[in-house]
Amino acid sequence: MKIALIAHDGKKTELVTFVMQNKELFDGVQVYATSTTGSFLETAGLNVTKVLSGPKGGDAQIAALVATGEIEVVFFFRDPLDKHPHEPDVQMLMRICDVHNIPLATNPAAARLVMASLRQ
Numbered sequence: 001m002k003i004a005l006i007a008h009d010g011k012k013t014e015l016v017t018f019v020m021q022n023k024e025l026f027d028g029v030q031v032y033a034t035s036t037t038g039s040f041l042e043t044a045g046l047n048v049t050k051v052l053s054g055p056k057g058g059d060a061q062i063a064a065l066v067a068t069g070e071i072e073v074v075f076f077f078r079d080p081l082d083k084h085p086h087e088p089d090v091q092m093l094m095r096i097c098d099v100h101n102i103p104l105a106t107n108p109a110a111a112r113l114v115m116a117s118l119r120q
Helices: 009-021 035-043 058-067 087-099 108-119
Strands: 002-007 030-034 049-051 073-077
Touching: 002 009, 002 035, 002 058, 009 035, 009 073, 009 108, 030 035, 030 058, 035 049, 049 058, 058 087, 073 087, 073 108
Parallel strands: 002 030, 002 073, 030 049
Antiparallel strands: none
């Protein structure tokens, strides 16, 4: 399984906490992450393949991996209360997930539901 993990700056700690609470499910899967999020995850002990940071094209790189069938699930903890200069890339990634029928969790509650499904 190949999973993408992304988080806006205000949600990176929350994503790392979520991953650590579900560490057993992330062991043995290939994890892709945008650069800064990936650095946070590496500090927590996760093995990560990093792409560019979101504002520098990382969201678009993850979208390309989704479109080519490389990514099977995306966890993107978004911060809806902050402005993001790369919002068009974020919207494009979400659209690509919908086009290719890829599960996309944008908050911890949705992520828990996806994880419950993966456990089965």
